[in-house]
Amino acid sequence: MKNKVICIIDDDPIYQLLINKIIAMSETEYDVVSFKNGKEALESFKSDLKEDKKMPEIILLDIEMPIMDGWDFMKHIEKALSGKTEKTAIYIVSSSIAYEDREKAKTFPEIMGYFSKPIDTSKILEITKHVTKGEQ
């Protein structure tokens, strides 16, 4: 098992399937963890923290989701995981190309970047490289 984790939070099952394939094809050192919405992800992270497990290195976050959308997730992660998400790089990956969404993303300092779907291997590599650089 590779020790680095990339977390996908998206309600679209087809997308989930496709992104898994892409990451696998990109031959990175990352494992993939998927969640259907923000709430599921948040609860998982909370329990991980209790067990002292480490946080994922990268989160690819969708905006439009039922139950808890991307923005709500951001608000909660700031509160619940404050001080513990430093190592986690959050990227928005949304089908939205709306200017408002891009601008809103900038208001969260934890969000490292904004990508519009579709995502391909080159974009994944770009993200992982960026994160690796940041760590060094």
Next chain:
Amino acid sequence: MSFKRTWIKLSKWFLTRPNTTGTIVFLSLLLLLSFVVGLRYKVVKENQQREMSNIINVVHQNFQQILKNSYTTTLTLAMTINDEGIPEDFDKIAPKLVNSNASIDAVQLVPNGVIKYIYPYENNEAAINYDILHAPTVKEEALKSIKTKLIYFAGPLKLKQGGIGVVGRLPVYKNNKFWGFSAVIIKMNTLLELSGIKSIDDSKYYFQFSKVNPDTGKEEFFLPKKENFSKKFYQTVTIPDGDWKLYLIAQDKNGLISQVTTSTVLGFLLALISGLWVASIMKKPAKLQLQIYEQAKKILHSEIEFKTLFEQAPVGIARVEMDSGNFLAVNDEFCRIVGYDKKELNKINFQKITHPDDMAQDVSYMEKLKEGSIDEFTIEKRYLHKTGKTVWGNLIVSRLSKSDGTPTNNIAIIEDITEKKRADEELKQSFEIVSEQNKRLLNFSYIVSHNLRSHTSNIETISNFLETAETKDERDEMISLLKKVSASLNETMSNLNEVVSIRTNINLTTESLNLHDYIEKAKTVLSEQITKKGAVIHNEVAHNIEVNYNTAYLESILLNFISNAVRYSHPDRKPEIYISYDEKAKTLKIKDNGIGIDMAKNGEKLFGMYKTFNGNPDSKGIGLFITKSQIEAMGGRIETESELNKGTSFTIYFK
């Protein structure tokens, strides 16, 4: 009443003519004082005459006395003459007579007109042997006494022995034959002294003593002041024994007048000063009167101006009594705004024509104005027009105060802003509609782009995989994925199509629908779902409730709400749904005891497209979005109340 008016008119006439009034006062006083002075003059004159006649009478009496004494003396002396015509004891008797009579300076006997005996002899010896009957100057008077056979006083004349005096001669007859004269000599000085002429107070009067000269026939005056006194006041007495005339003359003709001159002058001055004083006093009121008249003219002018301004102002103006709010005066525009005429308005107060919703605010401002905590206020308020309609006015109210600051009443200026308000309202409404539509449009375009893009991006990724797929399995997997994407894209498209059709359907046909029946119909459609959940639906809507609605929309709305209420039931209890209608508010209420919605968190997103909050696999997030669109398309709106784990109630407003 008419007298009073005449009096006012008269006094006004005088007040405006100070010079005339002054002159009148002057003349009136002058007349009065002249009368008084005239009276006084008369009194003074009478006094003077009385005094003069007193004085002259005394002097006259004294003269009479002297003459009587002289007569007695001459008679006594004549008796000394014996029958032979020889005086006896002249030397003895004469001194006695002279000495006992202060008025007599000398006595003489004059037989045959020749002075033979005289006493006292000293100083008189020059007269001895003076033949008077043959002396031209004295002859006439001597002869006169012989003629009358009475004593006669000659002179005053120059005495032979010196000095001036009068000579009283008594003709003496012996045996009926003229013997001569028995005479007395009274010196002028003695006569004047004894008669009292000398002792007169000559500041006021003086005497004159006269005799008509028998030779010349002219009146001769013997006392020093000989000037003509005929024009002066005088009184006179005649003494026939000597043909004398005695005059008492007032010193000065003007003496009498001088006594009243002071009064006259003072009176004149008094009248003059009074006249001037009255005139000067009245000039001030006259000036004031003139000023008042000018001011009144100005006031009248500005009054007319203000009246015109008030009446013809393009804004409503009303004067309102502070305590009661009664209208005291209103102009035409105000009448037009509220639709009442002036007479009607004068009987009511502003509260009567104020819209009930604006009453509290207006009255509270009026109170503040009365307290003095504000001087004026401006509000937009509604009036109830006489016809019952509502008119909008922009109201400015200021307090009118007396000069000492006590408030009297308020002045209100009202601008009719009904049209403006209506335009504003329309503008606001259309703005709301436009912005709402715009919001919906934006939301919709977002939905469209998002929902379509999520599919297209998947298709793009799949097609990339298809290109690079090396095995048939890989390719088949991708194709089956593509089919899934296609199906969901199709669903999305049909949903969007439905939404678009609701929104573009402007001319919806509506008909009167029985609400109760349609609820029952929906229950029938959903009977399978209801039975499965064991739900109880209470249709509390009365049988006679009819709503004007589009049939398809009403069905869709009812189905959506009821199925939602059944679907999102609470796991701990059987769903119970109450449907009721409020006839007054025209609202339909659908209340459930389901899981509820976190309104704080999701209230905004509740009616958004593709929004789901509960992880229920059946929820697609399209139902409420469509329902809302349909309600709004029918001109209504929707309200939500909800509490997590307790239940939700939706209130649908019919237009």
